[in-house]
Amino acid sequence: MISLKGTREGLLITLGDGEWPDVLAELAIQLGKPSAADFFRGASVRLETGDRELTSAQLDELEQLFELHEMKFGRPQIPSVSSEYASENDSAPRLNEAEVIEPNGREHVGLIDAAMVRRTIRSGQVIRYAGHIVIYGDVNPGAEIIASGDVLVWGKLRGVVHAGAGGDERAVVGALLLAPTQLRIGSHIARAPDPPRGKKIMRGAEMARVRDDRIVIESWTV
Numbered sequence: 001m002i003s004l005k006g007t008r009e010g011l012l013i014t015l016g017d018g019e020w021p022d023v024l025a026e027l028a029i030q031l032g033k034p035s036a037a038d039f040f041r042g043a044s045v046r047l048e049t050g051d052r053e054l055t056s057a058q059l060d061e062l063e064q065l066f067e068l069h070e071m072k073f074g075r076p077q078i079p080s081v082s083s084e085y086a087s088e089n090d091s092a093p094r095l096n097e098a099e100v101i102e103p104n105g106r107e108h109v110g111l112i113d114a115a116m117v118r119r120t121i122r123s124g125q126v127i128r129y130a131g132h133i134v135i136y137g138d139v140n141p142g143a144e145i146i147a148s149g150d151v152l153v154w155g156k157l158r159g160v161v162h163a164g165a166g167g168d169e170r171a172v173v174g175a176l177l178l179a180p181t182q183l184r185i186g187s188h189i190a191r192a193p194d195p196p197r198g199k200k201i202m203r204g205a206e207m208a209r210v211r212d213d214r215i216v217i218e219s220w221t222v
Helices: 020-031 056-068 083-088
Strands: 002-007 010-015 044-048 097-101 107-111 114-117 126-129 132-135 144-147 151-157 160-163 173-178 182-185 188-190 206-211 214-219
Touching: 002 020, 010 020, 020 056, 020 114, 020 126, 056 126, 114 126, 126 132, 132 144, 144 151, 151 160, 182 206, 188 214
Parallel strands: 010 044, 114 132, 126 144, 132 151, 144 160, 151 173, 160 182
Antiparallel strands: 002 010, 097 107, 173 206, 182 188, 206 214
């Protein structure tokens, strides 16, 4: 899905086929490998997209990801859409947006900025993303997840997690089993409590958030 190759001009990244959230998440994992972090830092990036036509929003996501890794990205220009075409398609859903209908019948469009990761994150792997991160799998001890927004794990969270990494203390961390070795939200740091010795406690899904200037863990209910 993703190919990275060093050249004289810098780093050539080839984006393969697949759904965009999967491609973006795979790239974040590749760039976050500890063995590659120093190699990628400061590198100039050139993209090879093949038949894939990137939108301005997708280029924004790539730009944010490369900035997190201190990489230089000369983004290509996207042709502007004519006003005639835009007016004819105002009612069409836009990329990275979702229609939200409230109980009172009113509706609005909210932006979605999330990386979807459909795999277990193993020890030594690091995922950084300027937005929300949703993981369909476990986060093993020794793995690290860093997001400027929320982190939601549909599995066991046992590694290090930092939500609201840009200072957003409204961010939350949720998991079906919330047992991180270290948990950070904004500037606040905590860790999951150790269970009583000799006792096995089934806690269920939980969510961590900042309340009264400290991290609290609550039952995750919808």
